[in-house]
Amino acid sequence: MFDKLDPRSPTPLYAQIANRLRVAIAAGELRPGAALPSVRHLAAELRVNPATVVQAYHDLESEGFLEMRQGAGTFVREVAPESRARERARQASALVRQMLSEAGRLGVSLHELQAAIADEIGVGTA
C-alpha cells in the first residue's frame, strides 16, 4: 500500500500517506474496526519521521476516517456511503486536474483530449 512514497514530490509525505489510507478505507480495503499499524511501526517501516505519521493519522481522524484510541491504537471507523462517494469524487477530480495540466504542458488541446478519452473508453467497453 505504501510503496512508492515519493519524498521528492511536491505533495508532503504526510499527505501522501493520508491519501493512500483514505483511498483504501473508501474502497473498503481497510474494513471498519481494522487496526492500523502503530505510529512507531509505520514510521520505522516507511523510514519517515514519526511526526509525519502522526499528522497523517490526525488529518484522517478529523475527517472522520479513523479513531485514535488512547493506549489501544488507531482503528478504522465506519464510513458512511456518502463519505465514500465524496472521496471517490475527490479522487476523480484530482485525476482530471492532473491530466489537464499534463495535457497543457504537452500542448494537447482540449478537443484532442476529449477525442482520446472517447477512444480509450470505447476500447474498454468493446
Next chain:
Amino acid sequence: MTNIIEIRQLHYRAGRTFEIKQLDLNVPPGAIYGFLGPNGSGKTTTIRLALGLLRPLTGRITVLGDAIRDHAPRVLARVGYVPEQPHLDPVLTVRETLAFQAAFYPTWDRPWAERLVRQFDLDERQPFGRLSKGEKGKVMMLLALAQRPDLLVLDEPTDGLDPVVRRDVLSALLDYVSQRQATVFISSHLVHELERFCDWIGVMDNGRLVTEVPMERFKNGIKRLRVAGAPPTAAGAPFMLLAREHANGGAETWVVRDWEPGMAAYFETIGAALNDVIDLDLEEGFVELLRTFRSPRG
C-alpha cells in the same frame, strides 16, 4: 526550550587551508536534523568538535545543556555516536563488543541489544574486524541505539552500505526515535534518504553553515521559475534570487529562495511574465543553493 546542540562562533583551523569560521549551529530538542554538505566542507570536523574529540580555537559548544569542554563524560553518557569510520576494537567479537560498551553506559538496554542483534541478522561470534562493511555499520548503529541515548549523532551512518542494510539501519533508528523523544543529528550524502525523515536541515560548505531552516521551508522555498521579458537587473525582489539563466527565445530560468505564492505579482511590476513555478526536490535545491553560494550573482 534550550537547544540540544548549540554552537556559537566556532573557530577551528587545521593545516593551512582548512578553516571553520564563525560557525553558529542550533539543533532544537526532538528534531531530526539533517546535516548536508559536499566532501571536505567540514561536516565531520564540526561533529568531532561538537563531541569534544577536537578542540576549537575559540567558540562555545553546548550539548544537552552542558559545555562540552568542561563536562564531556557527563554529556557523552547520553549521546549515541556513530563515526564515519569503524572505530571499534577489531579483535573483539560482536558479543564481546556489546559487553564492552555495556560496561560504560548505565542506561544500556541489554534485552533490546540482543533483539537488535537478531533483527540485524548478525553472527555474535564474529570478530568485529572480520565483519563486512554493512555488518560493521549495523553494529555501530546498534551500539548507539542500545545505549538509549537522548541525542544521536550520526556521521554518514549509511555511507557505502547497500540499500537493504540502509533500510534496516534507518528503520531501527526511526523505531527508536518514535519510542523516545530523542534528538537526531545526522549527516549524509544521500540527500533523498534524509529527505524522508528530517525536519530540520543545515547545509555546510567550505567551513561555513550556508543555511539552517526547517525542512519544509527549505523545500517549499526554493523554486525554479520560468520568466519571460525580465529586465537585466531585477531590483526589489521579495525573494532571494540565486541564479538566472537564459534559455532560448528570450525566456529565462530563475532559481529563487524564500519563495511564497503571493510573490507572483512582483513580475507584473517589472514588466515580465511568470510562466511557470517548478518545485525542486531537496537534492536539486541543495545543488542550486551551493552553486550560487560559491559564485554569488547580483
Next chain:
Amino acid sequence: MFRVILYSQWKWSRLIVALGSVAGFALPIVSLQGAASGDRSALAAGELLQAVQSWGVLYPVLAAGLGLLVAITTWAPDHRGRHVHALSLPVPRWRYVALRFGAGTALLAAPIVAVVAGALLATWSATIPPGLQGYPVALAVRFALAVLVAYAVFFAVSAGTARTAGIILGILGSIILVQILAGVANLELDLFGRLQVVVLDWPGPLAIFTGRWMLIDV
C-alpha cells in the same frame, strides 16, 4: 569497566604473556644448568657463576621486551581507531588511561609470577656449592620492577598520538645519523655512550636494568 578492558587487552596480548611466562619460568632453571650434582669443586663454582652471569643478561632483555610488547598491545586497538572510541566513551581521559595501565600491569603479573616460581624451583632443586647463596626472591623482585618500569616507559610513549611516538623515533634517528656522520668525519663524538651514561647510570628507575643479574652469588 576494568573487567572489559582487561579482557580486551588479554585478547590482544595473550600470546606475548604466555610466551613471556614460559621464558620467565625457564630462564632461572636453565641458567643453573644442571647444578644438581653435589660434587662441585671451587673451580666448578666459578664456572657456575659464569653461566649464571651470562644467562643473567637475558633477564633485563626479557623485562624490556615484555614491557614494550605489552605496552604496544595495550594501545593497539586505540591507535587503530585513532582514539575515536576511547574519546567518545563517557569517562575522563585520565581514568581511561589509568584503566589501561592497570590492565597491562595485571597481565604482567603472569610472567613475574613465572619468574618467581622458576627461580624458587631452580634454587631449591639445585645443589649450590658451599660459599655461594641463592637469591631467588631478590632476583624476582628486581625482575618485577624492571618489567613495570619498562612497561611504564613504553606505555607513556604509546599513549601519545602516533605523532608523539614519531617525534621520539625521529629524535633517536637523528642521534644515530649525527653519530654516523661524526664517525665519517672522524670526530670524537660518542653520543650513545653519553646517552647511556645519562639515561641508564643516572640514579633513577632505569638503573635497574644495568649491572649483573645473579640468581646465585657469593
